[in-house]
Amino acid sequence: MADGERFDMSATKAKVVARDVSVFYGEKQALFDVDLEIGRNEVTALIGPSGCGKSTFLRCLNRMNDVIDGCRVVGSVKVDGTEILDDGIDAVQLRRRVGMVFQKPNPFPKSIYDNIAYGPRIHGLSRDKDDLDEMVQSSLEKAGLWGEVKERLQQPGTGLSGGQQQRLCIARAIAVRPDVILMDEPCSALDPIATAKIEELIDELRESFSIVIVTHSMQQAARVSQRTAFFHLGVLVEVGETERIFTNPVDERTQGYITGRFG
Amino acid sequence: MDEPVAPRGLQVTDAEAAHVRRRYRSERRFRLLGAGAIVMALTMLALLVTSIVSTGWSAFYQHSLKLEVYFDPAVIDPDGKRDPDTLRSANYTSLARAALKAEFPEVEGRRDIRALNGLLSNGVDIQLLKMVQADPEIIGQRLPVELIASDDVDSFLKGFIDRDEQESNRRVKDNEIAWLDALEAKDAVVAKFDALFWTSGDSREPELAGFWGAMVGSFLTLLVTLGLSFPIGILAAVYLEEFAPRNKFTDIIEVNINNLAAVPSIVFGLLGLAVFLNFFGLPRSAPLVGGMVLALMTLPTIIIASRAALKAVPPSIREAALGIGASKLQVVTHHVLPLAMPGVLTGTIIGMAQALGETAPLLMIGMVAFIVDVPGGITDPATVMPVQIYLWADSPERAFVARTSAGIMALLGFLVLMNALAVLLRKRFERRW
Ligand SMILES: Nc1ncnc2c1ncn2[C@@H]1O[C@H](COP(=O)(O)OP(=O)(O)O)[C@@H](O)[C@H]1O
Ligand SMILES: [Mg+2]
Numbered sequence: 001m002a003d004g005e006r007f008d009m010s011a012t013k014a015k016v017v018a019r020d021v022s023v024f025y026g027e028k029q030a031l032f033d034v035d036l037e038i039g040r041n042e043v044t045a046l047i048g049p050s051g052c053g054k055s056t057f058l059r060c061l062n063r064m065n066d067v068i069d070g071c072r073v074v075g076s077v078k079v080d081g082t083e084i085l086d087d088g089i090d091a092v093q094l095r096r097r098v099g100m101v102f103q104k105p106n107p108f109p110k111s112i113y114d115n116i117a118y119g120p121r122i123h124g125l126s127r128d129k130d131d132l133d134e135m136v137q138s139s140l141e142k143a144g145l146w147g148e149v150k151e152r153l154q155q156p157g158t159g160l161s162g163g164q165q166q167r168l169c170i171a172r173a174i175a176v177r178p179d180v181i182l183m184d185e186p187c188s189a190l191d192p193i194a195t196a197k198i199e200e201l202i203d204e205l206r207e208s209f210s211i212v213i214v215t216h217s218m219q220q221a222a223r224v225s226q227r228t229a230f231f232h233l234g235v236l237v238e239v240g241e242t243e244r245i246f247t248n249p250v251d252e253r254t255q256g257y258i259t260g261r262f263g
Numbered sequence: 264m265d266e267p268v269a270p271r272g273l274q275v276t277d278a279e280a281a282h283v284r285r286r287y288r289s290e291r292r293f294r295l296l297g298a299g300a301i302v303m304a305l306t307m308l309a310l311l312v313t314s315i316v317s318t319g320w321s322a323f324y325q326h327s328l329k330l331e332v333y334f335d336p337a338v339i340d341p342d343g344k345r346d347p348d349t350l351r352s353a354n355y356t357s358l359a360r361a362a363l364k365a366e367f368p369e370v371e372g373r374r375d376i377r378a379l380n381g382l383l384s385n386g387v388d389i390q391l392l393k394m395v396q397a398d399p400e401i402i403g404q405r406l407p408v409e410l411i412a413s414d415d416v417d418s419f420l421k422g423f424i425d426r427d428e429q430e431s432n433r434r435v436k437d438n439e440i441a442w443l444d445a446l447e448a449k450d451a452v453v454a455k456f457d458a459l460f461w462t463s464g465d466s467r468e469p470e471l472a473g474f475w476g477a478m479v480g481s482f483l484t485l486l487v488t489l490g491l492s493f494p495i496g497i498l499a500a501v502y503l504e505e506f507a508p509r510n511k512f513t514d515i516i517e518v519n520i521n522n523l524a525a526v527p528s529i530v531f532g533l534l535g536l537a538v539f540l541n542f543f544g545l546p547r548s549a550p551l552v553g554g555m556v557l558a559l560m561t562l563p564t565i566i567i568a569s570r571a572a573l574k575a576v577p578p579s580i581r582e583a584a585l586g587i588g589a590s591k592l593q594v595v596t597h598h599v600l601p602l603a604m605p606g607v608l609t610g611t612i613i614g615m616a617q618a619l620g621e622t623a624p625l626l627m628i629g630m631v632a633f634i635v636d637v638p639g640g641i642t643d644p645a646t647v648m649p650v651q652i653y654l655w656a657d658s659p660e661r662a663f664v665a666r667t668s669a670g671i672m673a674l675l676g677f678l679v680l681m682n683a684l685a686v687l688l689r690k691r692f693e694r695r696w
Contacts, residue, residue: 067585069509096588106579108598118597119587169583176587 015040015180015210016061021075023056023065030056033075034236036229038180043202043211045225045242047218049257052231054214058182061212062098063091079180096123099173101183105165107157107172112149115157115168116140119176135175142208143171144201163194167201174209181205183213187220199224218258222246230254315675319668325457325470326420327409328382328446330362334395334402345399355388355395359410366451367442378439384411386471409453414469414662416443420452423661434661460669464635465651469662472655474670476637480550480630480645481619481677487554487641488561488618493611495558496565497600500607503566504573505595524563531560532624540628547629548644556624561614568610572603605689612685616678622649648674 016038023031031053038044038061046054056065063084065071077084084094096119107115116136119125126132136153140146145167149160157168166186173181183202187195202211202224215221221228222242229239230253238251249255275283336343339353360380364370370379387410395402418424419435420443430437446452464476507513535556539545545552576599584594600607625631630646631654638645646654652670655663 062586064582064585067581092588092590094588095586100582100586102579102582102586104579106577106583108580108583109602118584118589122587122589122593122597172583173587 013040014038015080016212017076017078018057018060019076019078021057021060021073021077023053023060024072024074025068026070030234031060032234036236036239038210038212039227040210041206041208042226043206043213043224045221045228046212046214046231047216047221047228047257048231048237050216053234054231055184057231057236058100058184058212058214060085061180061182062095062100063089064095064100066091096176097178098180098182099176099178101166101169101173101181101186103185104189105162105169107160107165107168109156109158111154112157112160112168113153115172116175119172123176125176139171139175140168142174142205143167144197144204145171161194163190163197166190166194166198170198170201170205174205178209180210180212183211185214185216188216195220218246230257232257315668315671319665319670319672321421321423322460322662322665322669323457324454325459326412326417326452326454328363328412329407329409329451329453330359330366331405332358332362332391332408332410333405334358334391335361336403339395339402345402347396350395350399351392353392353395355391356385358391359383359387359408362408362410366446366449375438378436379442381413382416382439382442384413384470385468386411386466409455411459411470412452414660417470418661419443420454460666464637465633465646465654466635467633469658469660469666472663472666474648474651474666474673476634477646477648477651477670478673479637480553480634480651481647483550483638483641483645484553484557484625484630484647485615485618487551488557489611489615491555491558492561492565492614496562496611496614497569497607499562500566500569500573501595501600504570505599506591520563520566524567527623528560528621529623529627531556532627534559535624536627546642546644548632548634548646549630549642550638550645550647551641552628553625553630553645553647554641556628557618557621560621560624561611561618564614564617565607565610568613569603569607572606572610573599575606576602601692605692608688608692609685612681612688616681619647619677619681620649620674622647622653625650648677 014037018034018036018038021031021034021036022029034057036057046057048054059065060073060077061079061084063073065073073085075085079094079098083089108118110118113136116139117132120132120135126135137146137150140149145164148164149168157165160168166189170181170186187198190198199220202213205211213221213224225242227239228242228245230237230245230249230251232253238245238249238254240250245254246258249258335358338358339355340346340349342349360383363379363383364376367379370376390411391408394408412420415424415434416439419426419440424433424435426433426435426440435443443452459471460473460475462475463471463473466472503513503516535552539552539555540547545555580598580602581594584598585591589597625647631650632644632646633654634644634646636643648670652667652674655667655670
């Protein structure tokens with residue numbers, strides 16, 4: 001997708017607009033009428049106690065809920081003004097533009113090179129081998145991993161450390177040049193040093209992508225995000241500038257959560 | 264096994280100590296039982312193998328009588344035109360008998376001559392025919408030929424017939440023993456590796472009966488089985504596991520596949536008889552139909568094993584691929600199936616090994632017929648290894664006992680080979696993480 005087209009869409013500042021999104025797992029409703037906007041080139045953090053529907057909401061944005069049997073999503077989600085919950089939208093194409101990084105690092109059991117090259121290959125993004133090599137290198141560079149793996153591109157991605165694996169997964173996600181990157185607790189399986197590296201990386205990636213990150217760590221939300229949304233029992237309670245949410249929450253449930261009274 | 268003592272400084276009450284002792288006792292008992300079970304299983308296996316090898320080894324060599332055969336032109340080719348038809352229809356048995364008679368000119372009388380001729384196998388005519396066909400130049404020459412001995416003579420020479428037994432109870436009479444002794448004295452009795460067993464088809468004469476026909480039959484049958492059940496099994500497993508919605512209907516299918524795996528194999532034979540032979544009119548006794556019947560039988564095994572292997576692939580891999588925009592089919596073909604391949608292959612080979620040893624369903628579709636020719640294709644009449652073993656075990660001649668055991672050894676050999684292949688394939692595919 002050309003950059004020009006992207007700018008044309010930027011009439012509003014919001015990259016993704018969710019309206020009245022409700023999600024049902026079978027009979028059980030997990031998300032209630034969520035209205036949320038995701039800003040362009042900024043990091044939005046979703047926080048809230050476990051089981052409140054953060055992951056469920058995140059998965060609405062790239063329609064990963066489609067693959068769960070019995071899961072139903074109603075409402076409207078627009079990416080750059082295009083309704084993505086329509087049946088006519090190809091979820092596979094959507095996921096190229098809205099990438100995802102998961103809680104547990106999940107590199108393919110293939111070489112580091114093939115991990116990155118897989119996305120560009122299946123989407124036909126590269127003209128030739130050199131082009132692909134370049135894409136692999138730039139993706140790894142953006143993910144801050146190039147220096148550590150450039151000598152061992154043909155070795156298995158599963159042989160890297162946990163933090164490196166997660167950065168490999170981020171590199172894999174950005175290799176298909178998405179607009180939005182969704183991250184579901186990307187650091188929860190990592191040690192503090194690896195976590196710090198990823199947080200640094202997220203801050204850098206903000207320049208090129210719009211990022212939504214689910215986190216259970218309020219410090220992390222405070223460190224990396226510009227906007228924060230607080231979920232509770234399937235309801236979006238409050239959303240606003242991160243600083244304001246943490247210093248001056250309006251809702252008392254938010255206050256209770258950030259001061260550690262429940263969670 | 265020494266009982267571990269409690270770490271120093273740890274106070275243990277009597278009750279606790281007694282409890283710990285009881286725990287160690289029961290553990291020791293359990294280990295003993297386990298070791299006992301293994302010893303028992305190994306003993307059984309050793310017994311089985313010893314009994315088969317001890318009866319079967321003698322089928323791997325064969326006695327012949329080395330005689331000067333005169334390839335008489337008057338008998339083989341009276342008009343000297345070397346016409347293949349004439350050569351084929353000549354009376355070669357008489358040449359062999361003449362050669363034997365030349366060794367014992369003193370034998371007279373129809374009965375004695377018949378007994379003398381009985382030293383040679385009925386297959387010597389084919390033996391000589393093949394020599395002439397291979398090289399017609401030998402017509403008119405006098406050559407030493409190792410003529411196959413009859414099964415009784417072979418058994419006697421192998422020591423299975425006791426010469427001290429009363430003559431009336433003995434399959435080999437006194438005069439025959441005398442002739443054999445005379446031949447042995449002239450070094451005319453030779454024992455050699457029995458190539459016939461590995462190169463020819465079945466025969467009514469044990470000394471001529473070979474396993475090759477059954478081996479080729481098994482190979483062709485399994486080829487058909489593999490060709491049908493492997494792709495169909497994988498497709499069914501992938502569809503059920505990755506694409507089909509979970510509902511009542513697919514539940515019923517799943518239950519039925521599991522039931523099918525437990526259906527007695529003879530039922531598949533009856534089905535094959537009714538559908539493939541009687542309705543579709545496919546040829547009887549053919550590896551094609553045998554393979555189709557065995558494919559029906561192995562399909563559930565392959566489907567169940569493949570589904571288990573697919574299920575074992577971590578969901579995170581699927582999510583990863585979906586997350587960067589792979590389609591469902593790409594997720595399966597690029598990631599899930601390759602990772603499940605070791606399990607799929609193991610299931611397939613287990614299914615094939617079952618099919619290799621299967622007899623009952625093949626009896627129903629006529630693969631139990633007496634077939635002398637080695638099959639040349641999947642529609643030729645054929646038999647398979649286990650059926651051949653069954654046929655030989657059922658034959659009255661003494662020498663078939665050894666053939667039966669030799670056949671079992673060959674069959675077991677193939678099973679071991681297939682299992683080794685399964686391990687090898689597993690290793691190969693697993694090396695790609
Ligand atoms: N696949 C599923 N099937 C049924 N219920 C689910 C499924 N995934 C999540 N849920 C339910 O939806 C609610 C929200 O879950 P989730 O979005 O995973 O919460 P969070 O990510 O905030 O911890 C929970 O009550 C959970 O039990
Ligand atoms: Mg979650």
